[in-house]
Amino acid sequence: QLQLQESGPGLVKPSETLSLTCAVSGGSISTNSHYWGWIRQPPGKGLEWIGSVSYSGKTYYKTSLKSRVTISVDTSKERFSLNVNPVTASDTGVYYCASAVDHLLQLHSWGQGTLVTVSS
């Protein structure tokens, strides 16, 4: 069974870069028809799709975040990453990594989520 685990700093200063990594186990990140995505949830609010990457490195980003977000995949280490730069307080929230099959929003497997706070 596929397992995903987020890791990265829990506190980031405004105007700096938020960097998170998602480690994939129980399956290969190089599986065709799989997409690897990031979703976030501000405290007490709803879900927001950030973007996804295929195993070949093709990326898909939320239009309004495209200028600040980079998602990449490292098949040799079975992990994918998220960078958001620059960050503001509105980027505070729980960040989830997830695996999608056949469709970018068919998110079958999720990490437990990691809280990132943007504050000086």
Add this chain to the structure above:
Amino acid sequence: QSVLTQPPSASGTPGQRVTISCSGSSSNIENNYVFWYQQLPGTAPKLLIYRNNQRPSGVPDRFSGSKSGTTASLSITGLRSEDEADYYCATWDNSLSGLFGGGTKLTVL
């Protein structure tokens, strides 16, 4: 405010049927698949319905999805206390972006 509109809350008593709507437009719901997620308190979301009306293995058949025009719906029959959670719809938008609805908090009275 989300492009996909869901009622902020819904409620029902055990055994009842509850329906949660998700309203969009011709640039998203009408021409794309709809997905539904269940988020229990303090946990990651779980895929409940994919491609409008398909259930992943392990999801009870009490949960069903449908779509008509620019509105999608999630129905739960035989409501149980463990169904108390937040429910989100999701779909693709023709602006090449994924969208989630604002979420509906379901209370089992």
